[in-house]
Amino acid sequence: MKKGLSLLIIVYLLGFWSLSSGQEHQKPQHFYNVDTEKKIKGTIQEIIMEPRYKDSSPFLIIKLEEKKTHQKFIVEISPVRFFTHDFHKGEELEVVGSLYSKDGNQNIIARQIRFKGEIVILRDKRGFPAWRGGGMKHKKRRKGKGF
Amino acid sequence: MRKLSIYILSILFLSVSLKADSFSFSFFQNMTDNIFQNRYSGRDQLSQMGFYVDKDFSKISIFTEGSYSYLFENPSLSYYIQDLGLDYLHPVSEKAAFYFSLLGQGAFYRSDYNDFNSLSFNFLAAFKTYLSQTSILKSNYSLDYKSFGYSLFDFVSHGLSVSFDKYFQTRTTLKSEINWGLKFFLHPYSSQEVVMVEESGGHQSGRRSYLFMPKTQFEGQSIQVFSFAGLIAQGIGGNAGFNISGMKQWYISGENPFTSVEEFYMVENPSYDRFAWEGYQVGSQVTLLIPWNIELKIGYTMGYKEFPGIESMNLDEELLGVTREDKRRSFETRLEKNFARFSFFLSYAYVDNDSNDPFFDWHGNFLSAGIEWNMLFGGRK
Numbered sequence: 001m002k003k004g005l006s007l008l009i010i011v012y013l014l015g016f017w018s019l020s021s022g023q024e025h026q027k028p029q030h031f032y033n034v035d036t037e038k039k040i041k042g043t044i045q046e047i048i049m050e051p052r053y054k055d056s057s058p059f060l061i062i063k064l065e066e067k068k069t070h071q072k073f074i075v076e077i078s079p080v081r082f083f084t085h086d087f088h089k090g091e092e093l094e095v096v097g098s099l100y101s102k103d104g105n106q107n108i109i110a111r112q113i114r115f116k117g118e119i120v121i122l123r124d125k126r127g128f129p130a131w132r133g134g135g136m137k138h139k140k141r142r143k144g145k146g147f
Numbered sequence: 148m149r150k151l152s153i154y155i156l157s158i159l160f161l162s163v164s165l166k167a168d169s170f171s172f173s174f175f176q177n178m179t180d181n182i183f184q185n186r187y188s189g190r191d192q193l194s195q196m197g198f199y200v201d202k203d204f205s206k207i208s209i210f211t212e213g214s215y216s217y218l219f220e221n222p223s224l225s226y227y228i229q230d231l232g233l234d235y236l237h238p239v240s241e242k243a244a245f246y247f248s249l250l251g252q253g254a255f256y257r258s259d260y261n262d263f264n265s266l267s268f269n270f271l272a273a274f275k276t277y278l279s280q281t282s283i284l285k286s287n288y289s290l291d292y293k294s295f296g297y298s299l300f301d302f303v304s305h306g307l308s309v310s311f312d313k314y315f316q317t318r319t320t321l322k323s324e325i326n327w328g329l330k331f332f333l334h335p336y337s338s339q340e341v342v343m344v345e346e347s348g349g350h351q352s353g354r355r356s357y358l359f360m361p362k363t364q365f366e367g368q369s370i371q372v373f374s375f376a377g378l379i380a381q382g383i384g385g386n387a388g389f390n391i392s393g394m395k396q397w398y399i400s401g402e403n404p405f406t407s408v409e410e411f412y413m414v415e416n417p418s419y420d421r422f423a424w425e426g427y428q429v430g431s432q433v434t435l436l437i438p439w440n441i442e443l444k445i446g447y448t449m450g451y452k453e454f455p456g457i458e459s460m461n462l463d464e465e466l467l468g469v470t471r472e473d474k475r476r477s478f479e480t481r482l483e484k485n486f487a488r489f490s491f492f493l494s495y496a497y498v499d500n501d502s503n504d505p506f507f508d509w510h511g512n513f514l515s516a517g518i519e520w521n522m523l524f525g526g527r528k
Binding site for chain 2: 041045046047048049050055056057058079080082083086088089090091092094111114116117118119120121123124125129130
């Protein structure tokens, strides 16, 4: 039984490996630039799904209006958050992310958001994505009792 | 220990070799004074060690997760769970998308609990759409197939849910949800069949000895349930919020096919799941972001559950002629701190369960702490 289990684990990890070998990473159209990082607190104006990178799932995009300046920002969140979090127009959102301009719009690649008293880490400090596959299933894994 | 080190090193090596997008390693330590959740209050500690790897292939994400749980006082209940799955997000417009996932899971217990060994398959299809910028409609369908070491537990189940929410400018969110579920047991029993029942240690082990014995008169093969749930959530500033929720579940048809049902702490018991009961649950929860961006959650829940088909017994295991009913109150609190590479949590729960079956008249304290270490390889865009 134990030998069978060990074999099973090794076989499918190898399968995983063989599937992934040979995958070339596409160069994204824009990068996370740590030098342009900014924190913005604003009110959600619009929520949409939009393709951002070639061969990648569409991203959850939030149009945010900064509270102090009323300046508008287009915030790139991540693909899977469309299903794991329910954002609504009028809700407050605080974003830490990398700022860049495109077509006259101020865009932010979000690294961290604060929403409804929860901090969500989307990327590490260098901008590497921290979200995972299995978004809806993975959340169910129990960490202690309750919540 | 040597085998464990080899496993960890192999997993790390393969994760780097396969150019995974993310890899995480977790360790959770759980303590309780009532592992079997009954009046005999068995203490135990459960150490849980796990890994998670995922990789994107275009729009499909493949993920795998394994965890080993060791129980110090009841090592025969230690188990290993391995998941392998894939998911896919398919937008149909700027405001709507489908999500599909396939998941296979194997759960492997030590010889004393071979009955709990299982292989399962899950398919989930979800749809979410914004009806307006302040209201969301969601619908889920899930299909589960599970085959156990003891075939009495084998089942196929279907679940369908629809939810609707609306956010108001007062920072109030109202949400309602309806759920339907059907569980079909694959091995119904008749009075002519002889069923082998493995005797456990009875009260000496803190468990009933006849627990897995099916009722010989059981004829129905399925259980059908329907539930309605509602939630009111209120945001207070950017750092706090609270919610009040309620849920009621009814049996539409069928009843539990077992002589008794039980739940364990952190160990899935195949005799108990969401199809085992009808009744209600109400709760409230406060969420606060305290200094150093630590999330604090405090909650209180109370509920009433009736277990159709399950007759209460006295401590001499004689039937009392009434359906088992439990009234439960629980208090829970949790602290969590997330960094990009690490996340920590600490949680405590106290549960008081009053039952008309004295064996299940219990209370317990549950304490958990954990750390998760995430390695991101930067392949994902």
